[in-house]
Amino acid sequence: MxxxxxxxxxxxxxxxxxxxxxxxxxxxxxxxxxxxxxxxxxxxxxxxxxxxxxxxxxxxxxxxxxxxxxAPIPDPQKVICIGLNYRDHAEETGAPIPKEPVVFSKFPTAVTGPGAPIELPQVSDSVDYEAELVIVIGLEGRDISKENAADYVAGYMVGHDVSARDWQTGKDARQWLLGKSFDSFAPTGPYLATSDEIADPHALAIEMRLNGTTMQKSTTEQMIFRTDELIAYVSQVFTLVPGDIIFTGTPPGVGMARKPPVFLKPGDQCEVEIEGLGVLSNPCTARG
The missing domain is CATH 2.30.30.230 (Fumarylacetoacetase, N-terminal domain)
Known part of the structure; x- marks a missing residue:
């Protein structure tokens, strides 16, 4: 469905x-x-x-x-995110290949839906795009095993992990949470495809287009940590509940790694497409 x-x-x-x-x-x-x-x-x-x-x-x-x-789930209790989960993306950023998942979060007020504007804040001039597969949790659980993780998945959707790089990495304190949590920085949609519709979440084409130009193009098989590993890893720490969402990382081609860098600006149009999950389209506007 x-x-x-x-x-x-x-x-x-x-x-x-x-x-x-x-x-x-x-x-x-x-x-x-x-x-x-x-x-x-x-x-x-x-x-x-x-x-x-x-x-x-x-x-x-x-x-x-x-x-x-x-947004299919406009009010998630938790927005969990995984960083550096594609090997070639880690390499393009100069980061070492992680030995365990890099976990951070966004505040739920960052969630927005298809067609809604990505609001570019005045306090950042380095807002970047990241195409991501998003897991939607369907059952409550803690200490979930890898073998049983799929039972806890309601389905999947397209996500866009918008990131203010000057806050995430440019601040002395490296403000990952704040750099990822500006309002509108977590678009999802256009729909939630239940897990029975996605035969293998690790064999999906994923692409990000900026003003019609392809910026990221890969497949989810390039993930370092697969969906079952991510669910097992984070559920060691906290209880997952229905409606929690997990952004699973982005492939290479992000703006900060380009020479020269490419950051979002007012008037830009972002499209994230994942095989079987549709196209998530959002315009960029200046935050008032």
Missing amino acids: RLVTFQTQDNPNSRPGLLRGEEIVDLTLADSSLPGTLRGILAQGNDAMRQVEQCADSDQRVALAEATLL
Whole structure:
């Protein structure tokens, strides 16, 4: 299934939907017993997901063209990120190949959806792009084994880990959290593809285009630490809950590594595409 969060002009309330071609089944109308958010649906487990499947033929639909898609999970409890998880990306930044996952986070207020502007702050002139595969957690768990990790995955989506490099690496304190957490610096979408739709998350083409020019092009098979390893690693420390999202790292071609560097500017158009997960498109604007 392809799950979305959306709103319409006649009903600005955000609500969960099931994408069916060029239409969206409004799950709040198709089955009023379902929670009013995707995170809430995931929290109710397999029974709720079966209810969603049963809504596929409902006539409670809106045209995709008449809807505004939001981040599929607009309110995650945790936004977990993995750095330097593609070998060639680590090499282009001059960093050693990590022996264990490099973990950081973004505040949930950084999350935004498809079509929403990436707001470039006045306090940074080195905002960079990073195309990433995002894991969406579907079950609560701690100390999850690699062997069982896939059972805890609700699905996957496209993510864009926008990064203020002058804050992340240029400050004396190397402010990774702050450099990654400006509002709008975590676009995701356009939809959440449930895990049964993605046969192998480690065999997906991934590409980032800036104003139509391809800047990053790779496959997720280049990951150093695979999705099961990441889930097992972080769940040693904290409990994962439904709706938590994990950005899994970016391939080479980021702006900071180019000569000369390429950073985002107002008027730019970013497109991140991952095989089977669609295209996430966001314009860049100056933050007021």
